Amino acid sequence: MYNLIPNLTVRENVEVGAYLSDRPLDVDELLHTLGIYEHQRKLPNQLSGGQQQRTAIGRAIVKNPDILLCDEPTGALDYNTSKEILKLIETVNQKYGNTIIMVTHNDAIKDMADRVVRLRDGMIRKNYRNEHKIPAAELEW
Amino acid sequence: MKNPLRKRVLRELRDEIGKYLVVFILMVSTIGFVSGFLVADGSMMTAYNESFEKYNIEDGNFRTDDEIHRSQREKIEAEGVTLYENFYIESEMDNGSTVRIFKNREDVDLVCLMKGELPQEKDEIAIDRMYADNNGLTVGDTLTGGSHEWKITGLVALSDYSALFQNNSDSMFDSIKFGVAVVTPDGFAQLNQDLLQYDYAWVYDEKPVTEKEEKERSEDLMKAIGKIVTLEDFTPQYLNQAIRFTGDDMGSDRAMVTVLLYIVIVIMAFVFALTISNTIRKEAGVIGTLRASGYTKQELVRHYMTLPILVTLIGAVIGNILGYTIFKDVCVAMYYGSYSLPTYVTIWNAEAFLMTTVVPLLIMLAVNYGVLRYKLNLSPLKFLRRDLSGKKQHRAVHLSPRIRFFQRFRLRVIFQNVSNYIVLLIGILFTNLILMFGLLLPSTLDHYQKEVQENLLADYQYILSVPVSAVSGSRIDEAFALLDFYLGTRTDNEDAEQFSAYELNTAEDGYKSEEILLYGVDPKSSYIQADFSEDGVWVSSAYADKYLLKEGDTITLKEKYEDDVYSFQVAGIYDYTASLCVFMKQQQLNKTFDLGDEYFSGYFSDTPITDIKEKYIGSVLDLDALTKISRQLDVSMGNMMGLMNGFAILIFVVVIYLLSKIIIEKNAQAISMTKILGYTNGEISRLYIVSTSIVVVVCILLSFPVECVLMKFLFRAIMLSSMTGWITLWIDPMIYVQMFAAGAGSYFVVALLEYWRIRRVPMDEALKNAE
Secondary structure, eight states: OOOOOTTSOHHHHHHHHHTTOSSOOOHHHHHHHHTOGGGTTSOGGGSOHHHHHHHHHHHHHTTOOSEEEEESTTTTOOHHHHHHHHHHHHHHHHHHOOEEEEEOSOGGGGGGOSEEEEEETTEEEEEEEOSSOOOGGGOOO | OOOTTHHHHHHHHHHTHHHHHHHHHHHHHHIIIIIHHHHHHHHHHHHHHHHHHHTTOOSEEEEESSOOOHHHHHHHHTTTEEEEEOOEEEEEOTTSOEEEEEEOOSSSSOEEEEEEOOOOSTTEEEEEHHHHHHTTOOTTOEEEETTEEEEEEEEEEETTOSSOOSSTTOSSOOTTTEEEEEEOHHHHHTSOGGGOBEEEEEEESSOOOSHHHHHHHHHHHHHHHHHHSOEEEEEEGGGOHHHHHHHHHHTHHHHHHHHHHHHHHHHHHHHHHHHHHHHHHHTHHHHHHHHHHTOOHHHHHHHHHHHHHHHHHHHHHHHHHHIIIIIHHHHHHHHHHHOOOOOOOOOOOHHHHIIIIIHHHHHHHHHHHHHHHHHTTSOHHHHHTTOOSSSOOOOOOOOOTTSOHHHHHHHHHHHHTHHHHHHHHHHHHHHHHHHHHHHHHHHHHHHHHHHHHHTOSOSEEEEEOOOTHHHHSOHHHHHHHHHHHHHHTOOOOTTOEEEEEEEEEEOOTTSOOOEEEEEEEOTTOSSOOOOOSSSOEEEEHHHHHHHTOOTTOEEEEEOSSSOOEEEEEEEEEEOOOSSOEEEEEHHHHHHHTTOOTTOOOEEEESSOOOSSOGGGEEEEEOHHHHTHHHHHHHHHHHHHHHHHHHHHHHHHHHHHHHHHHHHHHHTHHHHHHHHHHTOOHHHHHHHHHHHHHHHHHHHHHHHHHHHHHHHHHHHHHHHHHHOSSOOOOOOOHHHHHHHHHHHHHHHHHHHHHHHHHHHHSOTHHHHHOOO
8 A cells, every 4th residue: 555665664665765865854853753763663564554654655755855746645544543644744844845745535634735726527626725724633524 | 157267277377477487497308308318228228138139149259269160069069058150350441440340140149230231242341330420431431441442331230249349358448449340241251361260159058047157157168168179268248348338337327317306306396386385475365355255275276276287297298208209319319429239119218207207296286285275274364465474474673774775675685585595595506516516527537537647556557368278278288378378478678567466346235346456566566655564455545435444444355256255454545546456465465365476467567568478468557448437437427417517507597587586576566666766777676686696696605515515425426326436526616616607697697587577567566556
């Protein structure tokens, strides 16, 4: 699901991303931010779904990209874990200042975005700036 | 309704062609090569054994200096034998060779026509096939000898000359400079009759059964004939090298090939086990779904066994076909290249079939069934989760972040594939062992030749031959013959030093009995520098190496066909590798064997001795004669070495290919993901291929010391079981370099294939194949 490399530890999976970047983020700091620092020596199959997702996000943002594409980041996660991940994405956005494009079927999540583009059958139905942005922690569905 | 899963079989074959090709190649090459060899060996051996009856091979022959009269003949035949004239004339040919020409035989020692026809006209000749091959002659060519011009009408094998020994006392036969031929009686009559040799073959009316009986019978016969006519030469069949050498020698390759086969069977079992576990791992999801929907374990076991068994079976069939055609012909050609054997009929070899076909098939069945049965005991849920480990995954081995990232990644790949790499190590060990043997034999033989050359007792060793008439004729004849012998064997050569010699056989259990030459030498000998002050004997280092002798041991030797046993204490090891022999004081030897104080049987000399009568020189042991064993090995095994090396490299490539393929497949999703993340093919190859490369290099290097030990053991076993004499094992350091180069080279080819495979892993593998 998260395409982590099964025989690499959490830390090493994040480093897979870091290797590709000329200006990667500090891995230790990122692991702290992601809340998986204490799990860094575990293999992916020893982690919960949320932890695996954090690792996958870590692998993506350690490259310090300008744009981060998140396709259904909460798709397979329960309510609480989903909120954890959304809070994390919010934190990353604020801390590292990169643009995040998130695709979701969960209507509630749009409220945390700065801009909302609504699609149906590949056509843009709505495109507006979200004036009433609320923090991820306060999202309810 | 038929099981719909059957439709998968052919599709699976198409998708997994690489894997099944490996199994197929293994089966075809092993069966083809090994059974081809065993079939050839068995068929030739049968042809050889049957030739004794089929061609009515003589029980012995003797030569007289004149034709025997009818009354003499009747007296001899009264001894229970039938005599046949087998006169010959030796003719020097213009190509520098000697051809021994016979009249075509009709009753005894019949001729096997290999090609063309037997001569009909007086200027026609049929020559030995091997002599013809070695001298570039064939049917229709002309063979010129002095004033005679012979038209070659046929190529033949003379049943009493399967090994072309010109003289029975020769150490080695020579099929280039010596040949045999048959002509018509008219053709024979026009040869120079002054050179006619009165050779008579005899056949016992009632054949002796045991070798001992044969020996006693022939000795009695020799004495009886000696009283009737004057014997020039007397050779019973069991002592006739031209007849017996081939049979003794033919079995020697067999032991080697059988060892090879066992090695390959072990490799096969591992390869089969790996392929089936790989299949189960790849098919985990399918197996889980099928089990969950109601397919029984048995149905799935059958389904997953179908294809491997089918491929193995087809491989076995094709392997056998190739074995009985191409490979058999190659091996038969090797035998025809060494010996002048008659035509043969291919005989189905039950043992070869069992060992090369039935056993691998059973292994394939057992391994597949066992692994499948065991793995299918896991719950369907586990299969659906692709969790086949059975137990919980252990914690990851901690690797310090200070190790460079790529290094850590590679280490992880190695940890992940430890079981594959263990099989790789075993595969490399065994294939390298075969390769090492293939490379080692020629270099050991070379080294042996050089060592013998540097280590000669004397440049020439003349072994005298007492004329037959001196021991078998009437008293007066004997006295004359002996006097002539003593006068004819005196020499003025100052280098010459007399020695006595006596031949005994080893009597050790578990070894092939072999001849040991005992030298009785002058204690102050200038050729043998050993301390003979004590009573013991010195043994040659070859003898000590072979029988693991050390100072103070006791050796036991016996007369070849009798029960007399002699024991000697080893006083020292004499550095002499050319043959298995024993040195003692001449006096001691003469006394031990009751030969008389004055007895001697030959000379050591550093210069050729020219003043002794030719006819009393039984044989000259010079460098050529002493290196006979190594040349003989080179002839009988040398041809096979190329085949063995090729075979070893093939198996090496096949095993490495299969294992690295499994490793890449296992990681296909990770490779795909790393591609998505932005890794280049080169970088991914550096992660996955380099880790395997490191392991391959380490395995090859690790295999060297192991192989060195194994080879010592194996070489000894082969030398003990298949031949007489002894060759010291010598491992040229260059062999390791060659083995490394062969291993690295063939791995490089596999690595290229793997690179191609990595490039082919699509990015959507990771995106679509969400578990």
